[in-house]
Amino acid sequence: MGMIYIDASMGISGIKLLGALVGCMERPELFMRKFNECGFEGIRLESRDTAAKGISGRVLDFTRTDSDDYDDEIDDEGSGSRHHRRRRSVMRTFRDVAEIIDDLSVSGNVRRRASAVYEMIAGAAAQVHGTEDEDVILHRTGSRDVIASVVGVFMALEELEPDKVISSTVAVGNGKARTSRGEMDIPVPVTAKLLEGVPYNGGTESFEMCTADGAALIKSIADEFSDMPAMTVLRSGAGFGMREYKGGVNCVRAMLGNIAVTAANASVTELEAEVYETGAAFENCIGGLVGLGVRDVYTMPVASAVSGRGMLLRVICDERMADDAAGYILKNTAAGSVRRRGCAAYELDREQQEIKTSLGTIRVTKLDGFGIKKIVPFEADISAAAKKEDISYTEAYNRISREINI
DSSP, X not given: OOEEEEEOBTBBOHHHHXXXXXXXXXSHXXXXXXXXXXXXXXXXXXXXXXXXXXXXXXXXEEEESSSSOOOOOOOTTSSSOOOSOOOOOOOBOHHHHHHHHHTSSSOHHHHHHHHHHHHHHHHHHHHHHTSOGGXXXXXXXXXXXXXXXXXXXXXXXXXXXXXXXXXXXXXXXXXXXXXXXXXXXXXXXXXXXXXXXXXXXXXXXXXXXXXXXXXXXXXXXXXXXXXXXXXXXXXXXEEEOSSOOSSSOOEEEEEEEEEOTTSXXXXXXXXEEEXXXXXXXXXXXXXXXXXXXXXXXXXXXXXXXXXXXXXXXXXXXXXXXXXXXXXXXXXXXXXXXXXXXXXXXXXXXXXXXXXXXXXXXXXXXXXXXXXXEEEEEOHHHHHHHHHHHTOOHHHHHHHHHHHHTO
């Protein structure tokens, strides 16, 4: 259902992310009941409403259902004193956590995704500490509360069914954090390793704002990191932490909705050059540009009052490869300059698939977005099928269209 935008500009942890996602649900109480019946022994997820500085949301917490010593209570900022009762710390390895997850009454997809997050955390810790993944002791992230919040996030995503998840830049905090290995600079080494490839900044606070489980979760679920796109918000939620922030609000926010139909949702770069000496080299250049991975290449005849007749070469590409594509044009044609311009684009999400039909396997492109869904078959495959069956292109297209519901 549409997309979810995660605002992690005030930090992130598993429990706060879960609270934000629960807030996006139409019937959050049903999800809470489902979670509490999935098999976590000795703890129960509870919720209470809260608000701060104009933002309303919820605080999620795990309460104990018996008197046994299970784990330390969750520490949602990753440093500082723990809240509520203090319990003994349980030292678990990745294998221990995987066994807990495997015993839960949740879908196979939830188990796989939650286990993958812990595999990511264990791998990062092993690299930092120079040991094997299976030997790493998961300190805070191995507590039952954190395991439950990680599982809960994937249960919530399964409930909400977003087509896409976008996240803001992640705030990690500043200064030093207390860890089992002493004081360390923020982000602590394991969290920093998990955040590789994720855009982050120091944020507003002089303590840890992003936990290891928060870093692993956002890296796992986010399809991209960017500013919030223009979107129609259907429901929203905010998951609050316990610690008070001086420069902001201690929460993760989530917005569930659809990309606004009237708003461009992508950007592309156009490169343009006139080439007045054409031939084999020009044709090879076009093939080379396609090989680079540009989106498309167009040519059209032009006539210049100064240079005479030639060809206009226009390339559509992503901004990240514009320099490479422009350099390729200058190197492989007689062009003396390449013009560059950026523009907004209305772009449908696309996915290529192969579909079996009575005329053979046909490649198609599935397009989705702006309330539009359509399937576009490859013309070359339709032509090949028509030739093989000795029928017209139109007849082959019509038969394939009926079978794949174009």
